[in-house]
Amino acid sequence: MNEHELERLADRELRRLPAPRAPHTLLPRVMAAVQEWASRPWYARAWFTWPLGWQVASAAALVVLVTGAVLLAPRAEAAAAGAIASVQARFVSTVPDVEAPVAATSARILWRTLLEPLVNYAVVIIVLMFLACAVFGTALNHVVIERAEQR
């Protein structure tokens, strides 16, 4: 029997198989699930099933939120910068006038010699560790969890 004949034979015989019947437990299960879903408040259901008015209102609120965030971001940044500057000024004013430039210079030298060269490496290491964790987690999920679920 060649491949084409086998395909035709399989097609004919498989299509002749009677349709499997649903078990008697399916209908009660479905109706119970539907009742449970219908008894939930509208806001606890999927968004696309919300009443139309609430869908429109929530979409509008989201647009307002995003627009507001975009518009207010520069102002928030400026306010944060101002707050940091005032804290810095207060800190500097507590250090005696003679020692302030020395402390600032020491801190700057310390930053530039010891910390600044390491920042890039630290960022790279953090990103690599994050990626390694993600890969390991995914592999673990496939190998252990999904196989356990099959048993």
Add this chain to the structure above:
Amino acid sequence: MQVNAPHEFEAFVRRYQDMVYGTAIRLLGSPAEAEDAAQTVFLKAFQRFDEVVGSPAAAGWLKTTTRNICLNHLSRYRSRWQFFSELTRTDRPEAGDYADSLVSPLSHALDLEQAELREELERALRALPDHQRVPLVLFHFEELNYQQIADALGASLGKVKTDIHRGREALKGLLADRT
């Protein structure tokens, strides 16, 4: 969604439950998983009952939704390399599950030997490993072509053809007995 029309929805479920369950059990090979999938399908149908109930495409929508849910289930809960590998399944359903689910009006019209052979063929189909059964069912029952199956499963065309051929070869003995 017509929450106040439970009888209408119940009639809808009664009408289509065999089709949805039949598609699910042939794709998933497990009665318990097929029942879960069918419940998910009908819950989705209920959520958009107004659109689905009166539509002439309701059966098609249910079939497509069932197929998508089953394929998602297979790819999510069974590791891909087992799905598309030569490993044999260890979670095959018991023969009793099959006998419970396969009672068709057609069976009454057939003689016992023919019915037994068909039961055996159905059981053998469900016992095929996922990577052979799923494309075979999509080809012969869902009427998808090879390319559509490859797209649906995210596999190569050659892989799909090979798996379907091996699936048919595995069933060949039972098919030949029936001719």
